Amino acid sequence: MARGDLSNDEWTALAPLLPAQPARGGQWRDHRQVINGICWVKRTGSPWRDMPERYGPFKTAHLRFTRWAADGTWAMLKRQVIALAELDDGIEWDAQADATIVRAHQHAAGGRKKGLTVAETQAREGIGRSPGGLTTKIHTLADGRGRSLATLITPGQAADTRQLVALLDLVRVPRPGGIGQPRTRPDSVTADKAYSSRANRQALRGKHIRATIPEPNDQIANRKRRGARGGSPPAFDPIAYRRRNQVERGFHWRGVATRYDKLGPNYQATPDLVEMLDWLRAVPDGHDPRDRT
Known part of the structure; x- marks a missing residue:
């Protein structure tokens, strides 16, 4: 097992969640070997052609990655692994929101589809x-431990504040045993000043989610200028806000820190893959999803 490959415990937890072999036609190459190859490419930021031979043909790894990106398999696997972590109370539902700019390699350009502006x-x-x-x-x-519950990619110039509600809408963690509706709401959301807006605060109140978001100076001045009509200052917990840096500690793989993927679904699948592996570490050793009770 090379550095960065799936451990035996991680594979035991992940294997039952993977798509089954097709009933008709050719058989897939071993999932574990191919996924380890995909991880090597994304972790190092290397071209697919440079993938070591021990992981099999690079075309097989590339095709499986892109197919599972297009049909949502990577996102599904991430949700299922998060659900396994929840079985062991592995989720801290005091959520944290943040955004980071990623430079796109020149090879990522040119994905324009005919007929689109x-x-x-x-x-x-x-x-x-x-x-x-x-x-x-x-x-x-x-x-609360910095592991992603939901991730969304946008053009680099997109405003952070307009994506908070969209992120909340992406949170869907299946209940243990698959009984009942998936959990879609954290207990609280902590974010920096970029997320401070009336629309965000109203949306969080409507979902009964506590907000820990500081007001920027211009909003404070505007509220005071309006006097009684400006309302009271929003509640803010400075102690809870100190933990916000947990969310800033992820995404160190080179394939995430620099975008090499031309198509949006492929790049979206890259953090989904990284986050899935991060959540696997929270699953009890050797846990089999079929053991759910």
Whole structure:
């Protein structure tokens, strides 16, 4: 087992969740070997052709990665692994929101589809052009230990504040045993000043989620200028806010820190893969999903 490959315990937890072999036609190459190859490419940021031979043909790994990105398999696996962590009370539901700018490699350009405008292409592929070059922004909502519950990619110029509700809508953690509706709401959300807006605070109140978001100076001044009509200052817990840096500690793989994927679904699947592996570490050793009670 090479550095970065799935451990035996991680594989034991993940294997039952993977798609079954097709009933007809050719058989898939071993899932574990191929996934380890995909992880090597994404962890190192290397071209697919440079993938070591021990992981099999690079075309097989690339095709499986792109197929599972297009049909949502990576996102599904991430949700299922998060559900396994919840079996052992592994989720801290005091969530934290943040966003980070990612430079896009020149090879990530050119994903425009015929018939779409530049703006429509940017929204579809999650890549934008600014004076600094091509950029993508990763928006994430993490649990209290910094592990992502939901991730969304947008063009780099997209405002952080407009993505908070969209992130909350992506949270769906199946209940233990698959009984009942998935959990969709954290207990609280902590975020920096970029997320401070009346719309966000109203949305959080409507979902009965506590907000720990500081007011920027211009909003404070505007509220005071309006006097009694400006209302009271929003509640703010400075002690809870100190823990917000947990969300800033992820996404160190080179394939995430720099975008090499041309298509939006492929790049979205990259943090989904990284986050799935991060959550696997929270699953009890050797846990089999079929043991759910």
